[in-house]
Amino acid sequence: MKLTDFFENVPDIEIKSLMDDSRKKRPDSIFFCVKGLVNDGHEHIDEAIANGAIVIVHSEPLEKINPDVTYIKVKNVVHVFNQVADSFYDYPSHHMTMYGVTGTNGKSSVAWIIRNILNQIEPSAYVGTISIEYNNVKLPPLVASPNIDEVHG
Structure with a gap:
């Protein structure tokens, strides 16, 4: 699918997978910076990029920006992750x-x-x-x- 299938005013790039676990190798993926009770995805952006993320969906301000990556700031990462996953997997429910x-x-x-x-x-x-x-x-x-x-x- 294309990034433009999920978001407006973004590059028209191919997305092959979704992830919120930066340790997983997933080329051409969107990484969602989910904040949990113990871990915060914002702290693992570099690892996610090293493992194939080409798009970062985040809610917090970022100190470092990689020019080869697309960044999308949203209010609620979990809500957006649910919406994107629903569409990406053709609304399984x-x-x-x-x-x-x-x-x-x-x-x-x-x-x-x-x-x-x-x-x-x-x-x-x-x-x-x-x-x-x-x-x-x-x-x-x-x-x-x-x-x-x-x-x-």
């Missing part, structure tokens, strides 16, 4: 029914059981602390809650 399980104990087990029941009717997925599963592919969970790119992709 529009093509499926989603269920959530809440509570104190047993959420992953209940969600896994529901997924297996629904799988008898149509292909179903599971995202939880046990694993991430879809179409006979089982991945280990990276964190308790997957990031925006993992949910949309």
